[in-house]
Amino acid sequence: MNEENKSGTININILFFAKSRELAKTSRAVFAVEPVVQAGQLLKQLVDRFDLSAISNCIILAHNENYIENLDEDIHLQQADEIAVIPPISGG
Amino acid sequence: MNEENKSGTININILFFAKSRELAKTSRAVFAVEPVVQAGQLLKQLVDRFDLSAISNCIILAHNENYIENLDEDIHLQQADEIAVIPPISGG
Amino acid sequence: MDYIKLVSNKIDIQQVHNLIVDDGCGACSMFVGTTRDTFEGKKVISLEYEAYENMALKEMSKICSELRTRWPILKHIAIYHRLGTVPVREESVVIATSSPHRAAALESVSFAIDELKSRVPIWKKEIYEEDPVGEWKENKE
Amino acid sequence: MDYIKLVSNKIDIQQVHNLIVDDGCGACSMFVGTTRDTFEGKKVISLEYEAYENMALKEMSKICSELRTRWPILKHIAIYHRLGTVPVREESVVIATSSPHRAAALESVSFAIDELKSRVPIWKKEIYEEDPVGEWKENKE
Numbered sequence: 399m400n401e402e403n404k405s406g407t408i409n410i411n412i413l414f415f416a417k418s419r420e421l422a423k424t425s426r427a428v429f430a431v432e433p434v435v436q437a438g439q440l441l442k443q444l445v446d447r448f449d450l451s452a453i454s455n456c457i458i459l460a461h462n463e464n465y466i467e468n469l470d471e472d473i474h475l476q477q478a479d480e481i482a483v484i485p486p487i488s489g490g
Numbered sequence: 491m492n493e494e495n496k497s498g499t500i501n502i503n504i505l506f507f508a509k510s511r512e513l514a515k516t517s518r519a520v521f522a523v524e525p526v527v528q529a530g531q532l533l534k535q536l537v538d539r540f541d542l543s544a545i546s547n548c549i550i551l552a553h554n555e556n557y558i559e560n561l562d563e564d565i566h567l568q569q570a571d572e573i574a575v576i577p578p579i580s581g582g
Numbered sequence: 583m584d585y586i587k588l589v590s591n592k593i594d595i596q597q598v599h600n601l602i603v604d605d606g607c608g609a610c611s612m613f614v615g616t617t618r619d620t621f622e623g624k625k626v627i628s629l630e631y632e633a634y635e636n637m638a639l640k641e642m643s644k645i646c647s648e649l650r651t652r653w654p655i656l657k658h659i660a661i662y663h664r665l666g667t668v669p670v671r672e673e674s675v676v677i678a679t680s681s682p683h684r685a686a687a688l689e690s691v692s693f694a695i696d697e698l699k700s701r702v703p704i705w706k707k708e709i710y711e712e713d714p715v716g717e718w719k720e721n722k723e
Numbered sequence: 724m725d726y727i728k729l730v731s732n733k734i735d736i737q738q739v740h741n742l743i744v745d746d747g748c749g750a751c752s753m754f755v756g757t758t759r760d761t762f763e764g765k766k767v768i769s770l771e772y773e774a775y776e777n778m779a780l781k782e783m784s785k786i787c788s789e790l791r792t793r794w795p796i797l798k799h800i801a802i803y804h805r806l807g808t809v810p811v812r813e814e815s816v817v818i819a820t821s822s823p824h825r826a827a828a829l830e831s832v833s834f835a836i837d838e839l840k841s842r843v844p845i846w847k848k849e850i851y852e853e854d855p856v857g858e859w860k861e862n863k864e
Contacts, residue, residue, distance in 0.1 A: 415773060415774075415844065416773060416846035416859050417859045460778060460844070463778040463781055464778075465842075482775055482844070484775070485846070486859075486862070487840075487841075487843065487844055488840075488845070488847045488860035488861050489815075489816070489839060489846070489847065490815065490816050490839055490845075507632060507634055507705055508632060508718050509705075548720075552634070552637060552703070555634075555636055555637040555640055556637075557701075574634055574703070576703055579700075579701075579702065579703055579704060579720075580699075580706045580718065580720055581674075581698060581703075581705070582675050582695060582698055582699040582704075595736055595737045595740045599736045599755065603755075603812055606759060606760055606761065607757060607759060608756060608758070608759040609754070609756060610754070610756075611753070611754050611755075611832075612752070612755070613750070613752050613828070614740065614744075614750070614751040615749060615825070616744055616750070616751060618746070618747060618823065619746040670746055671744055682759065684756070687754075688754065688833045691752075692829045695829075
């Protein structure tokens with residue numbers, strides 16, 4: 399788990415909820431990514447890889463349980479970090 | 491109960507609550523009054539008769555379970571009508 | 583439905599909630615007034631409530647009508663007030679409303695407790711540890 | 724005290740009230756969200772809730788901090804959210820606060836349910852009588 403893979407990418411954990419879980423057909427996946435990546439780029443990669451295009455415009459991401467407010471910002475990732483795919487919420 | 495007394499007055503029921511009940515030393519009394527009387531006049535008579543001067547400035551009256559909004563108005567009373575002496579309320 | 587009641591025993595919160603919850607409603611709001619243990623540094627033991635009962639019920643009913651005029655979406659309304667001795671920590675008043683959407687439920691409960699305090703003929707006397715004769719209170723808000 | 728919880732069974736309203744009632748408080752306010760039986764003419768059988776649990780608890784805790792900043796007078800706060808299947812008429816969320824005076828209790832509960840709906844990662848799917856696959860909802864307010 400602690401070793402980087404050959405291409406310089408690291409493995410992070412992706413969590414899927416609600417509609418995104420249904421589209422991805424899993425609630426959890428390991429995903430290889432560059433350690434520094436623009437949030438919007440990461441979202442795009444996840445949409446492509448996990449068939450999320452139906453909801454791509456309304457997804458937001460959370461990094462280690464904190465919302466990523468701005469898709470333009472760079473995220474600094476560590477091995478085993480947690481990225482959650484958050485479709486529109488509807489608690490209450 | 492239905493007969494008017496000699497002087498042309500009628501008998502109404504006065505109810506006392508909270509501080510006014512303690513000052514009047516009763517929760518209920520029969521009181522003889524003119525059938526048409528200004529609310530402010532009636533209040534003054536009640537204050538004098540039932541030792542309510544300590545709270546006379548903050549009492550309001552209710553006539554048959556409805557607040558008398560204006561002490562200048564005339565009240566038209568019937569035998570056995572109910573006048574309540576209402577000190578400042580504090581429900582809730 | 584409007585549920586209006588003056589009671590002499592402890593009010594069961596769950597029971598009042600059960601009165602107003604409704605299949606067609608997504609929101610229930612509730613205000614509970616309880617007896618505080620202090621007033622201006624004096625230790626309060628209990629409150630004694632008395633009411634002009636018939637008129638209090640009439641005024642509580644008028645508050646319900648007023649709520650229904652302002653928030654026609656409301657489904658059920660409950661206004662319970664306890665009389666007699668209410669020890670510290672126990673409920674003196676419970677107001678609850680239900681509505682399909684939450685704004686009406688929240689706003690109406692807030693409005694109703696203001697109205698109740700300003701127009702329903704109920705009185706409370708605070709009984710203090712050092713002064714068992716107590717003092718009649720006056721709603722100021 | 725802040726009482727924050729994700730639960731999988733029916734929420735006991737009286738029990739939540741008992742958590743927040745306090746000797747020094749005269750006011751408790753409570754909001755209860757329940758499952759409605761209809762949505763746009765379709766008959767709803769139940770709601771299915773799921774949460775990003777750790778993050779949801781974190782966000783609920785942030786809401787408590789926010790409430791205490793805005794209303795420092797608040798004594799206790801309880802935010803309970805149910806997960807899994809919630810049948811029509813049963814509670815999905817209960818928010819309750821206590822305060823010496825009523826304004827803070829009433830306003831803070833109203834604020835807290837708005838915040839919860841806009842930032843806590845919880846999702847609900849409506850299961851319809853004619854469509855047991857159901858539909859993921861989205862908070863709009």
